[in-house]
Amino acid sequence: MAISSHGLAKIQGSEANALLKWKASFDNQSKALLSSWNISNKPCNWVGITCDDESKSIYEVNLANIGVKDRIGVMSNLNTLDLSLNNLSGSIPNSVGNLSKLSHLDLSSNYFTGIIPSEITQLVGLYVLLIGRNNDLSGSLPQEI
Numbered sequence: 001m002a003i004s005s006h007g008l009a010k011i012q013g014s015e016a017n018a019l020l021k022w023k024a025s026f027d028n029q030s031k032a033l034l035s036s037w038n039i040s041n042k043p044c045n046w047v048g049i050t051c052d053d054e055s056k057s058i059y060e061v062n063l064a065n066i067g068v069k070d071r072i073g074v075m076s077n078l079n080t081l082d083l084s085l086n087n088l089s090g091s092i093p094n095s096v097g098n099l100s101k102l103s104h105l106d107l108s109s110n111y112f113t114g115i116i117p118s119e120i121t122q123l124v125g126l127y128v129l130l131i132g133r134n135n136d137l138s139g140s141l142p143q144e145i
Contacts, residue, residue, distance in 0.1 A: 015058045015075050016043045030067040052077065064106070080104040084130065087111060092137075097122035106130040115139040 023037050036047045043058060044051035050060035060080035067086055078099050088110040096105070097119025108130040116137055121144035129145070131137060
C-alpha cells in the first residue's frame with residue numbers, strides 16, 4: 001500500500017483533529033496526562049496512541065485509567081480502543097458502530113447501563129469485546145456478533 005505524503009498528512013490531520021476535539025471535552029487532570037496531544041507533535045508520538053507502521057494511520061488508542069469522557073470522533077483505521085477503568089457512564093454510544101476496522105474494544109470497569117447497541121454488529125472484524133466488571137448492561141449480545 002502506498003500513500004503519498006499529501007495523503008498521509010490528510011489522514012493524520014483528520015484523525016488528530018478528532019482526537020484533539022475529544023481531548024477538549026476532558027477534565028483538566030486528564031488533559032494534563034495527555035499533554036503530548038498537541039499540534040506540535042505527530043499523533044504517532046502521542047501518549048496512548050499507536051500507529052500502523054506502513055500507513056502511519058492511528059491503529060490503537062489505549063487510554064485505560066486516564067479518566068476520559070465517552071466521546072470519540074470517527075477514526076476509520078482504528079483497530080484497538082481501550083477505555084477501561086475510566087468511570088464512563090450512560091449507554092454505550094451508537095457511534096461505536098462507525099469504528100469499522102475495530103477488532104479489540106475494551107469498555108470494562110466502567111459504569112455503562114442499558115443494552116448493547118445493535119450498531120456494534122457493524123464491527124464485522126471485532127474479535128475481542130470486553131464489557132464486564134462494574135458495567136450494568138442488560139439484555140443479550142446482538143446475535144450478529
